[in-house]
Amino acid sequence: xxxxxxxxxxxxxxxxxxxxxxxxxxxxxxxxxxxxxxxxxxxxxxxxxxxxxxxxxxxxxxxxxxxxxxxxxxxxxxxxxxxxxxxxxxxxxxxxxxxxx
Numbered sequence: 001x002x003x004x005x006x007x008x009x010x011x012x013x014x015x016x017x018x019x020x021x022x023x024x025x026x027x028x029x030x031x032x033x034x035x036x037x038x039x040x041x042x043x044x045x046x047x048x049x050x051x052x053x054x055x056x057x058x059x060x061x062x063x064x065x066x067x068x069x070x071x072x073x074x075x076x077x078x079x080x081x082x083x084x085x086x087x088x089x090x091x092x093x094x095x096x097x098x099x100x101x
Contacts, residue, residue, distance in 0.1 A: 003066075004067075005055065007055055007056075008077055008088050009051070009053055010024070010051060011086060012049070032056070035076060038069075040055070058070070063094065070092045078090065
């Protein structure tokens with residue numbers, strides 16, 4: 001069964017405190033998780049207030065469905081991050097391929 005994983009590298013230039021950073025990260029996580037059937041979590045404790053990494057996973061019996069989902073998710077993440085004043089770099093791939101067992 002295929003599993004898709006996406007990583008969002010955020011740059012939050014306007015963040016002047018940990019509170020500013022958390023507000024952007026929390027808002028992005030909530031909006032993406034409510035709009036898509038995914039799991040999402042902050043991946044690391046970054047040493048600066050201006051950056052964060054989010055990890056997203058999804059699983060499905062259909063690789064085509066996951067591919068479409070990841071493309072939609074990428075577009076939504078970029079749009080939402082820009083609306084929150086953040087720049088985002090997105091990368092995603094399949095962790096497990098469709099193969100007969």
